[in-house]
Amino acid sequence: MAFDPLTAVHRFGLGPSPEFALPQAADALLEEAAARDPFARSHPIVTTDKLFALDVTYREKRGLVREAEGQAAKDAAREEARAVSRQARDRAFDDFRALFVRHVGRPYGLSERLVTFWSDHFTAVGSGAIGQYGGASYANEAIRPHIMGRFPVMARAVLRAPLMLSYLDQVLSTGPNSLIGKRRKGRGLNENLAREFLELHTLGVDGPYSQDDVRQLATLLTGLSIERGKGFVFRPGIVEPGAERVLGQSYGGDTIDAIDAAVEDLALHPETARHLARKLAVHFVSDTPDDGLVRHISTRYLASDGDLAETTAALLEHPAAWNAARQNVKWPIDFVSSSLRALGISASAIESASMRDVRTLAVNPMGRMGQPWGSAPDPAGWEEEDTSWITPQAVAERVSWAMRAPVRLTSELPDPRDLLALVAGDSAPPELRFAVDAAQNRQEGVGLVLASPSFQRR
Amino acid sequence: MDRRSFLKSGLIGCSAAASPLLTPITLASAPWEGRLVVIILRGALDGLDAVRPWGDPDFVPMRKELLGRDPEQHAIGNFFGLHPGLAGLVPMWEAGELAVAHAVSTPYRDKRSHFDGQALLEAGNGGDPFQIARDGWLNRLLQIAPDVETRTAFAVGRDRLHILSGPGTHATWSPNTALRLSPQGAQLLELIYHDDPLFRDAALQAMDIIEGIETAPALDDDTMEDMEMMATPSGPTGRVTGEVARFVVEQLRRETRIASFSINGWDTHARQGPQITRKLEELSQTLELLKTGLGPVWGQTAVLVMTEFGRTARVNGTKGTDHGTGGVMFAAGGAVRGGQAYGTWPGLAEADLYKGRDLMPVRDIRAYAGSAMRGLFGTSVADIEKVIFPGLDMGADPGLLR
Numbered sequence: 001m002a003f004d005p006l007t008a009v010h011r012f013g014l015g016p017s018p019e020f021a022l023p024q025a026a027d028a029l030l031e032e033a034a035a036r037d038p039f040a041r042s043h044p045i046v047t048t049d050k051l052f053a054l055d056v057t058y059r060e061k062r063g064l065v066r067e068a069e070g071q072a073a074k075d076a077a078r079e080e081a082r083a084v085s086r087q088a089r090d091r092a093f094d095d096f097r098a099l100f101v102r103h104v105g106r107p108y109g110l111s112e113r114l115v116t117f118w119s120d121h122f123t124a125v126g127s128g129a130i131g132q133y134g135g136a137s138y139a140n141e142a143i144r145p146h147i148m149g150r151f152p153v154m155a156r157a158v159l160r161a162p163l164m165l166s167y168l169d170q171v172l173s174t175g176p177n178s179l180i181g182k183r184r185k186g187r188g189l190n191e192n193l194a195r196e197f198l199e200l201h202t203l204g205v206d207g208p209y210s211q212d213d214v215r216q217l218a219t220l221l222t223g224l225s226i227e228r229g230k231g232f233v234f235r236p237g238i239v240e241p242g243a244e245r246v247l248g249q250s251y252g253g254d255t256i257d258a259i260d261a262a263v264e265d266l267a268l269h270p271e272t273a274r275h276l277a278r279k280l281a282v283h284f285v286s287d288t289p290d291d292g293l294v295r296h297i298s299t300r301y302l303a304s305d306g307d308l309a310e311t312t313a314a315l316l317e318h319p320a321a322w323n324a325a326r327q328n329v330k331w332p333i334d335f336v337s338s339s340l341r342a343l344g345i346s347a348s349a350i351e352s353a354s355m356r357d358v359r360t361l362a363v364n365p366m367g368r369m370g371q372p373w374g375s376a377p378d379p380a381g382w383e384e385e386d387t388s389w390i391t392p393q394a395v396a397e398r399v400s401w402a403m404r405a406p407v408r409l410t411s412e413l414p415d416p417r418d419l420l421a422l423v424a425g426d427s428a429p430p431e432l433r434f435a436v437d438a439a440q441n442r443q444e445g446v447g448l449v450l451a452s453p454s455f456q457r458r
Numbered sequence: 459m460d461r462r463s464f465l466k467s468g469l470i471g472c473s474a475a476a477s478p479l480l481t482p483i484t485l486a487s488a489p490w491e492g493r494l495v496v497i498i499l500r501g502a503l504d505g506l507d508a509v510r511p512w513g514d515p516d517f518v519p520m521r522k523e524l525l526g527r528d529p530e531q532h533a534i535g536n537f538f539g540l541h542p543g544l545a546g547l548v549p550m551w552e553a554g555e556l557a558v559a560h561a562v563s564t565p566y567r568d569k570r571s572h573f574d575g576q577a578l579l580e581a582g583n584g585g586d587p588f589q590i591a592r593d594g595w596l597n598r599l600l601q602i603a604p605d606v607e608t609r610t611a612f613a614v615g616r617d618r619l620h621i622l623s624g625p626g627t628h629a630t631w632s633p634n635t636a637l638r639l640s641p642q643g644a645q646l647l648e649l650i651y652h653d654d655p656l657f658r659d660a661a662l663q664a665m666d667i668i669e670g671i672e673t674a675p676a677l678d679d680d681t682m683e684d685m686e687m688m689a690t691p692s693g694p695t696g697r698v699t700g701e702v703a704r705f706v707v708e709q710l711r712r713e714t715r716i717a718s719f720s721i722n723g724w725d726t727h728a729r730q731g732p733q734i735t736r737k738l739e740e741l742s743q744t745l746e747l748l749k750t751g752l753g754p755v756w757g758q759t760a761v762l763v764m765t766e767f768g769r770t771a772r773v774n775g776t777k778g779t780d781h782g783t784g785g786v787m788f789a790a791g792g793a794v795r796g797g798q799a800y801g802t803w804p805g806l807a808e809a810d811l812y813k814g815r816d817l818m819p820v821r822d823i824r825a826y827a828g829s830a831m832r833g834l835f836g837t838s839v840a841d842i843e844k845v846i847f848p849g850l851d852m853g854a855d856p857g858l859l860r
Contacts, residue, residue, distance in 0.1 A: 169728040172776035181775075186523060188775015192727040195570070195781065205571050211813070329656075368635070370616050377617065377722060378501070380573045388618045390656050391630050392664035396637040399647065399661065403638055429653070435646040444643050451647065453654040 001322035006425045010326065010458040012284060012316060014109030015338030016422050018414075019346070021107075026316040029110040034148045034309060039105060043098040043351070045140040046091045046133075048162060048231060054091075055130040056229045058084040085129040093355050095136035096363065096373065103337035105347040114147040114312065115139055116333065117283055121276075122158045122201060123381040124167040125374065131166065135374035138163040151276065151306040152267035155201065156260055159193075160232045165224055168193035168379065175222040175240025189240075194218035196379045202266040204275030213246050220244040220251055220262055268306050273298040280315055282384050286327045290320035324427075326457035329386040332369035334458075335398060336362055339450050342423050343406055343414060361405050368397045390456075398456065403447035416445025424454045488713045489605045492758050492793060492834030495706065495748065496596065496621060496718040496827075499741070499765040500576060501725035504779050505786030506771060506817060507734055508544060509558050509799075513537035516806035523773045524730055534558070538799055543738025546746060550790060554797040555749070555756075557858065559826050561784040561804050563767060563819035565849070570781035572725065575766030580621035582824060584849025591848075593624025595824075596716060598846045599831060600626030608666060611716035612709050615702045621718050628716075631667050633705040674712065681711045684753035691747065693740030695723060703744050707751035710759070724765060728776040745790050757792035760830045760859060768817050771806055784817035787826055793834060795860050800826065824850045826858055833859025 005022035009015055012029055016022065023029055061081035068074045103112050119139040126134035142161040146154035158164050165171045173190040174181045181187055194217035198209045223239040226232060234256045243252030249265060251258040266272060277298035281289035293315075300314035301307075315321055330338060340350070353361075363373050370389060376382055383389070406413055416436045420428050432452050439445035449455060507524055511517045512531055531539035534551045538558065550556040566578045566588075574590070582595025593601075600606050606627045613619035613630040622628050639647065644665065651658040677685070685707060690700035699721055706717045721741060726733050741763065749756050768785030784804070789796070804810050804818035812818040828842040832855060843850050 169776055169778070172728045174775055176775065186775075186777070190727055190774055190776040190778065191780050192725075199569075199571050205569060205574055211568060211570070211815075368616075368632075378572060378725075383618060386656060387623070390660045391618075392660045392667060393616070393630065393632040393635040395657060395660040396635050396664040396668070400636060400638040403643065429650075431649050431652065435650050438642075438646060440640065440642050444640065444646075447643065448646055448650060452650045453657050456657070457654075 001319050001324060003322060004324070006427070007322060007324065007326075009108050010338075010423075011321070011328075012108070012110050012113065014103055014106070014112060014334060015341050015455075015458075017104065017341035018344045018422060019104075019341075023108055026313075029108045030148075030309070030313055030316065032106060032108055033111040033114055033312065035111075037102070037111075037144065039098065039102050043101045045095050045098050045136050048134065048137045048141055050091070051088065051130055051134055051137060052162075052229055052231055054084055054088050055128075058088075058130050059228075081129075088130045088133045090355070092133040092136065092374075093358055095133075096358060097350055097353065099136060100337060100340065100350045100362070101347045104340050104345060104350060109337075109341075110312075111147065112337075113284075113334070114308075115144050116331075117280070118143045118147055118154065120376065120381040121279065122154075122164065123376045123379050124158075124161065124164040125376060126163050126167070131163075133374075134163045146308070148309040148312065149307075151301070151308055151311075152264045154308070155263050155267050158201070159197075159221070159224060159259070159263060162226045162231055164193070165226055165232070168196055170221060170224050171226050173218065173222055173224075174238040175219065177241055178222065178239050179237040180235075181238065181240070187238075189215075189218050189222070191215060191218035194221055197221075198266070200380055202272040202275070203269060204271060207269075207271045207275065209247060216244040217246050217262065220246060220259060223254075223256065224259070268302070270298075270302060273301045273306075276311070277301060279384075280311070281321075284315060284328070285321050285323070287385055290318075293318045293320040326454065327386075328458055329389050329456055330458055331382060331389065332366045332371035332394075332398075333373075335369070335456065336366055336401075338455075339402070339406070340409065342419060342450070342455070343410055343446075344412075345409055349410075357408075361408060365397060365401045365405065368394075369401070370394050370397075399447070399451045402450035403444065406446050406450070407443050413442050413446050416442060416449055419446055419449045423449060428454055488607075488610055488715045489603050490715055490835045492715065492760070493710050493752070493755060493791075494596075494716050494830060494834055495710070495759065495761040495791075496716075497741075497744070497761065497763045498576070498580065498619070498621065498718070498720040499724050499763060500572070500617070500720050500722045501765075502572060502575070502767050502769055502781060503724045503765040503785060504726060504730065504734060504769040505560060505765075505784065506768065507730065507779075508541050508738060509534075509560055509786045510539045510541065511537060511560070511803065511806070512539050514803065514806050520772055520806060523777055526731070535797075535799055537803070541734070541738050543735040544742045546739075546742040547790075550745065550749065551797055555790060555792055555794060556745075557789045557794055557796045557798055557800060559787045559789070559800040559821065559823070559856070559858075561801060561817050561820045562787050562823040562826065563784050564823055566767065567783065568813075570767065570783075572766060572781070577620060579764060579766050579823070580619070582621075582827075582847050593626070594619070594621035595827070595846050596622045596718060597624030597626040597628060599835075599837065600628055600716075602841055602845055603835070607713070608663070609670060609709065609712070609714050612706070612714055612718075614705055614717055614719040615698070617720045617722070619718050619720065622716075629663060629667055631705070633701045635664070635668075637664050637668055677708065677711065680753065681708075685751050688747040688751045689743065691740045691743035693736045693743075695721065696740050696743070699740060699744055700747070703747055704751065707748065710752060711755060726769070726778050727774070727780060728778040730773075730778040745788075749790070758834075759791040760793045760834055761788075761790045762827060762830060763788035763790070764823060764827075770815055771811050771817055772815075782816035783812045784819035785823075787823055789826065789830065789858055793859050795857060800856050800858065821856075822850060825852055826856060828852050829856050829858040833857075 064077040142157040170193040174187040301311045304310035581591040583591040611628040613622040769779035769782040824847040831837040
């Protein structure tokens with residue numbers, strides 16, 4: 001099988017849009033992914049710094065609540081604190097809009113698919129009044145700049161990302177024999193991040209590591225921390241002194257360079273290559289990917305020292321990636337954004353959508369389809385298996401959305417036959433053609449196209 | 459809003475009654491009278507904190523940081539006590555409707571991955587060589603049970619429940635789901651899903667379930683009264699858990715006999731105290747409201763509460779616990795021979811711990827689930843050891859049920 005324009009945008013992008021011509025070669029998608037984010041200036045995503053500043057203000061206000069005397073003063077202070085958290089929530093809605101502007105505004109969408117994929121690979125979920133809104137900044141700062149860079153560099157950025165360090169409890173981990181560990185009883189190691197780094201981020205659960213390696217890596221990672229109001233800091237005072245052995249390799253020096261050296265080695269381990277290659281193939285092509293495809297990606301990853309531009313190119317050039325049959329089911333986020341694209345919803349319409357519309361037409365339905373925005377259930381991220389997404393309740397939500405949302409999204413619903421031609425070209429099955437013709441009105445015809453396996457699968 | 463529309467609110471919305479897709483639900487007799495509920499606690503509950511072995515001299519020194527000053531013991535028997543978050547369950551224990559089995563585990567060892575741990579707990583097969591069965595153990599029970607209908611067993615909620623997945627007939631549903639489709643739309647949907655089994659079967663089941671909910675006879679007044687007494691659990695996921703539990707009750711008071719759902723948020727690596735307290739309160743309130751809602755059928759019910767593994771015996775450096783091995787299981791319900799702790803206690807001395815780190819598992823958690831199925835459904839030991847839990851050696855039946 002070889003490159004096909006429609007398969008290219010479905011499988012590796014966010015689906016066809018009447019606004020953009022189809023790509024004529026895989027290179028077009030790769031170029032889009034490698035280019036700088038064209039919406040960085042016009043539609044910025046809130047920065048971690050800004051959220052930290054809000055967090056500081058919020059804590060100050062909460063402090064005032066405690067100090068305030070009398071109920072009226074307490075209520076007033078509490079209201080001020082709430083106003084700060086509302087501000088953070090409003091920023092999160094802005095971020096959601098800004099992300100969807102990218103989803104509909106990129107010609108093909110491979111860039112955004114890669115941001116989704118790698119953010120999920122390194123799943124981190126925030127908590128707290130302000131921290132809970134940190135997901136978009138995390139993806140934008142730790143993941144987006146590296147989607148076509150080197151994987152070890154992305155991994156280093158993730159291990160410096162405040163959201164990840166707090167999500168997997170690294171900020172609290174203290175070397176028992178470090179300066180602070182000796183002085184303050186009751187502080188010590190936490191192995192959460194170390195374990196997930198080996199199990200999920202690099203080697204994979206079948207990888208060649210033991211409980212000792214988890215422990216040693218946890219010891220090595222001491223020092224990675226956050227300073228409130230500032231962000232990432234490396235704290236020598238909590239670093240466990242001495243060298244650690246991870247997978248038989250010794251890392252000494254008690255500096256962040258030692259951590260980076262271990263990250264580099266783990267990231268370039270052949271088992272990591274195999275794990276990442278398989279994950280890419282499963283996510284983009286099929287739950288049961290072709291072995292040759294996985295080997296091809298893995299080999300290129302190792303040969304290029306973890307270069308993700310090369311790795312992604314390897315994925316897109318292998319014949320098994322172009323199997324004509326649509327296989328994987330879209331995640332809810334991609335189902336919604338590819339529908340917006342297919343309906344021709346413009347970036348400016350998304351930009352000006354009310355918070356209520358964003359909530360009722362996108363955020364809430366995505367949650368009911370099983371993918372609540374920014375809150376993956378655990379560090380392993382979202383499920384890949386199609387059967388996890390097409391349950392009776394989830395299919396009911398997808399169908400209901402397809403039938404009811406489009407008419408609220410646009411006053412100019414496309415002719416269902418044109419929509420079908422756009423999304424399926426001449427490969428639409430005859431039953432779908434018949435159903436679209438037989439639909440009692442435009443809304444139902446559009447709904448059937450969007451609900452159809454031809455559109456739900458990629 | 460009247461009582462009935464309150465109970466059914468949100469579940470309606472499908473007007474696909476005319477669709478040829480729909481096979482009418484037969485309100486056939488269920489295969490058994492017993493009811494089994496399996497609650498999966500995802501993230502690994504710290505069994506040593508939930509059910510505290512006050513009788514073990516090593517316990518307090520080891521756990522001082524998590525116990526606070528002068529902790530109340532909430533004694534259940536003369537060796538264990540419940541975490542304060544579970545204090546509401548002491549009366550259930552005293553009524554003989556709550557049991558614990560401590561130091562239990564699946565055959566999963568050493569890698570301590572949540573995801574593999576949960577997969578094996580739900581798959582229910584053996585662990586060596588480590589390979590996860592494609593279907594879940596409750597599904598395999600359904601595969602060999604007589605007279606199973608779609609509504610005999612329900613996986614409830616938005617989380618994936620591998621425990622019920624597989625070829626055995628069952629339903630999965632989440633409360634408050636609607637399918638908005640005209641009758642003609644439903645027919646056309648059938649047409650376009652016809653050749654895609656994944657979409658077709660899911661959509662058929664959705665329509666089937668909604669049709670069943672819409673046409674089911676109203677719940678009797680006693681059930682309505684019991685359900686009205688159910689309060690929403692507190693805690694971060696209490697509202698969702700409450701909706702799920704309410705749906706479970708509604709089904710179990712009709713022809714459903716098996717239900718499973720999960721409660722997330724047990725991975726307490728840091729500052730465990732406040733987090734686990736909120737979660738245990740949610741669990742405790744969930745069990746209490748199941749008892750309230752199930753009313754007269756509570757006497758035929760066993761609720762098993764399971765988690766993928768326990769946590770480290772010692773507190774880590776961040777006032778939490780890391781992934782461990784032996785954990786705790788709860789069994790609640792009028793059918794349970796409660797008021798007792800099952801199994802032997804392995805001890806917490808250094809030499810007694812698994813790999814010097816975790817509570818030593820003394821019994822396979824599957825033996826207790828097997829015992830519950832024998833008691834509720836009369837499942838044979840051969841079926842339990844060969845089909846439902848391949849690789850399990852039941853040994854002497856612990857006699858979990860009355």
